[in-house]
Amino acid sequence: MTLILGIETSCDETAAAVVENGRTVHSSIVASQIAIHQKFGGVVPEVAARAHLQVIDAIVDEALAKAGVSLSAIDGIAITQGPGLIGALLVGIAYAKGLALASGIPLIPVNHVEAHVHGALLGLTQTTEELFPCLALVVSGGHSNIYFMKSPTEFELMAYSIDDACGESFDKVAKLFGLGYPGGPVLERLAREGDPKAIPMPRMMEQKDKLQFSYSGLKTFMVNLKNKQQLSEQDVKNAAAGFQEEALGQLVRKLETAHHLRSAQCLLVAGGVAANQRFRAMVKERLPRLPAYFPQLDYCSDNAAMIAALGYQHFAKDPKDPAFHRLDWDAFSRYQFS
Numbered sequence: 001m002t003l004i005l006g007i008e009t010s011c012d013e014t015a016a017a018v019v020e021n022g023r024t025v026h027s028s029i030v031a032s033q034i035a036i037h038q039k040f041g042g043v044v045p046e047v048a049a050r051a052h053l054q055v056i057d058a059i060v061d062e063a064l065a066k067a068g069v070s071l072s073a074i075d076g077i078a079i080t081q082g083p084g085l086i087g088a089l090l091v092g093i094a095y096a097k098g099l100a101l102a103s104g105i106p107l108i109p110v111n112h113v114e115a116h117v118h119g120a121l122l123g124l125t126q127t128t129e130e131l132f133p134c135l136a137l138v139v140s141g142g143h144s145n146i147y148f149m150k151s152p153t154e155f156e157l158m159a160y161s162i163d164d165a166c167g168e169s170f171d172k173v174a175k176l177f178g179l180g181y182p183g184g185p186v187l188e189r190l191a192r193e194g195d196p197k198a199i200p201m202p203r204m205m206e207q208k209d210k211l212q213f214s215y216s217g218l219k220t221f222m223v224n225l226k227n228k229q230q231l232s233e234q235d236v237k238n239a240a241a242g243f244q245e246e247a248l249g250q251l252v253r254k255l256e257t258a259h260h261l262r263s264a265q266c267l268l269v270a271g272g273v274a275a276n277q278r279f280r281a282m283v284k285e286r287l288p289r290l291p292a293y294f295p296q297l298d299y300c301s302d303n304a305a306m307i308a309a310l311g312y313q314h315f316a317k318d319p320k321d322p323a324f325h326r327l328d329w330d331a332f333s334r335y336q337f338s
């Protein structure tokens, strides 16, 4: 049994978790800063970094206590190395380095976007051979990426956004309509009471073979819609439904293309947008032959269990890798952030 302590501070959640063998969560503690940033309508980087600093020690202690283990039982410390807000990342990285240095426990740097995929693997009982090769979609506030994965640590980028990320477009549209932050859940709620066909939406990136996402055109359409006319309450619900249908429809269209191009045993979907129930239904409807796994709701948005899970996979390849003991890597050099 390998126990990994994961630590995450890349954006507005301070999180720590203890995970066994990359799949079984013993504890997962998340301190969200949403209430702190809400009044600004988005995350303020400097405020985020300071808020991480205030709670990180207590959050790590709580994760260990809830798992019922002491630090000496931990085989590796996985830390989000990027991408993210640099001030926020540095708080977690400096903390984790200190912990590793003092305890002699190996330190495992983890890419946040790739780790999201492992959120979908938490709790699954299938073997690696039964799941891989697979397709993976990460749809968050910062990324809309499709990967082809030969193994749990091999991420071949197949599709990405040329402008806004999908979750970001939900946030911007919600802000435009004065609906608050984060925008995804509130737009999903409104969309349930709207007619998605009432307001025809522009179709983005329609060329089937083009594996790229774009959300700026859809956002501009919503800006014009809002500015051109007085919208009733029902109009706003219809606009939310139409927007959601196209924003998510684009993801499904590109998944269909990716599925056509690469043979995969399953699809892993992760990131904040994976919490959207309409999206879950759409994927099942439109890709009926590809088994799709979504994370439990707790593991869709940022958390440290996913960091520990991917950290485990890196560590398991070679637990004696001297890189885990050097502590000399910096926050920018090891990965190309995409």
Ligand code: KG4
Residues within 6 Å of the ligand: 011, 139, 140, 141, 142, 143, 166, 167, 168, 170, 171, 182, 183, 184, 185, 188, 271, 272, 273, 274, 275, 276, 277, 300, 301, 302
């Ligand atoms: O993965 P995440 O928590 O943080 C990032 O790493 O970005 O994703 C947050 C994003 C936000 O843009 C939020 O609006 C979106 O996920 N989101 C949703 C839903 N819940 C969260 N988007 C659509 N529908 C939802 N139910």
Ligand code: ZN
Residues within 6 Å of the ligand: 112, 116, 140, 271, 301, 302
């Ligand atoms: Zn994230």
